[in-house]
Amino acid sequence: MTRRASQQPIDFRAITDAELPDWTRAVNTGFLRPPTAPDQMVADRRIAFADSRVSGAFDAGRCVATFRSFDQELTAVGGAPVPADAISNVTVAPTHRRRGILTRLMADDLTAAKERGDVVATLIAAEYRIYGRYGFGPATTMTEWSIDVPRAGLDPNRSGPQDDGRIDFADAEEIRRIGPELHERLRRAQPGAIDRDEHWWAARTGQLWLHGSAYVEPFFVVYRAADGVVEGMASYRADDEWSDAKQPLNTATVNWLSAVTPAAERALWHYLCSIDWITRVKTGWRSPDDLLPLHLPDPRAARIITQADWLWVRILDVVRALEARTYDASGALVLEVVDRSGLAGGRFLLDATPDGASCTPTTRGADLTLDVAELATLWLGDESVGRLAALGRLREERAGAARGADALLRTSGRPWCPDMF
Known part of the structure; x- marks a missing residue:
């Protein structure tokens, strides 16, 4: 029996220059804009995307999903710049939903970002419920x-x-x-x-x-x-x-x-x-x-x-992420980080002081067990460990660990990302 066109394998790849108009039409369709690709818009995107990683999914030669990422610097608590993989222009055509297309595009990009040495990935989520399953957590409001x-x-x-x-x-x-x-x-x-x-x-x-x-x-x-x-x-x-x-x-x-x-x-x-x-x-x-x-x-x-969530963060390197930021208090904390994608999981000892911090893999018993997405939510200091524990989104393995973690991780001023990307 011959496969129908809609059942043909999806082709995932970086787009060619000649495919940028089709890719632009797919982006505009995904964001419910007029599904056109004006010549000037395509020409300007060609300039702006020169250093981006622009990819798509193709079905019978037609672009049915879009994805772009590029190098970014994100400011950690204390002012240190952290290399990030910024993700944007993510769409899947309504004709091709629930086929694992975004999961494949996201996995390919995050794996490459990890290999490049990016500490985190970032995005602005159009919808709340999509990106948690890929390890992202809302980190600013x-x-x-x-x-x-x-x-x-x-x-x-x-x-x-x-x-x-x-x-x-x-x-x-x-x-x-x-x-x-x-x-x-x-x-x-x-x-x-x-x-x-x-x-x-x-x-x-x-x-x-x-x-x-x-x-x-x-x-x-x-x-x-x-x-x-x-x-x-x-x-x-x-x-x-x-x-x-x-x-x-x-x-x-x-x-x-x-x-x-x-x-x-x-x-x-x-x-x-x-x-x-x-x-x-x-x-x-x-x-x-x-x-x-x-x-x-x-x-x-x-x-x-x-008032809503804004910048979402995905931790790719727990050690470098926790060592990059500063801490107003001194203390030690053992975190069991669960990462279903296998990119950043493990058990880590954070030993922090106002003068600096170290984070190392450890075999010591965990104080807290949490998903990598919850760690991302806590990393910039905007969320309370106690609140997440009360919601059942992390587990306190040692009595009082949540209170101690809050003393380390919370910040006096709230993080903020001024930009959409």
Whole structure:
């Protein structure tokens, strides 16, 4: 009996340059965008993906699944950069679901990342329930606020910074020139932050078209301290809404806002809330412990409209991951790490002090038993070991071990990833 076309073996491989249009159509289809591949989008992706690992699954010559990964640096607790395998553009055609396609693509990529020496893999999960089975755990949270500007309590007659700094408009060329250095300062101090390559800046200043909609130039503003040093910048757009009574009801939506000092952050938010006709500011993706509400005379004017998991992490090397971060307390902890994929499991002794940490394989009895995905959730310090134990997501093998682990692993500030990728 001849096999039907739908039963033919799926071909998994890196795509060729000639297949990039078909691959782009598959990506757009997977994300429910118009299933087209405009020439300019394909050309810009060819530039931006030059250093990426772009693969797909093909059925009878047609691309039915997409996968891309690329080199990334992720900031660990304490500021050390960790080599990561960043995963993006993951889709499976609705005609080919439940056939193990994503499992094969993910396994191939994570195995290669482990062999390259990447410490972790990262992704932003469109759906919550997919990636835990591959060893990923949610490691950071993002929060978005909506600011009711009239209620915020700011003086409408004073829009400038409260210090001797200043805010100026900038064009795309200036942002590309001064933005990378500012982001480097930010990400070195922010656990969970990632690096931004030149293509990130090009895509957000109109030089590359990588996403579903065509570029529309936003407003760019830059904050400089009294000594002229750039300490913050923001990109935002505004709509054009008016009431029946001819009253402005416009919203300023922040694309991104970067600040390396509280003064710069305060000045930029106050500026955004002072623009004529703007009655609401949508903040974009912020850290859940962002200072924003407390920069306003009335913090209740900032209402949370989105709060959800954001950066997901997959540990590929337990020893290097735990040694890369810092610890505020001293203590020893034996972890039994379960990894069904066989990439990072084992029993490990973490011996940590504020001056440094060592992590080694051990035969000592375990204090905690947990899946590699739960270790990823704990690694950046945002989740409580006690909470996971109460939920049954890890097992305490020694009484009091969860409390001791929390003292080691939790951090005073929450990790945050400012970016989508």
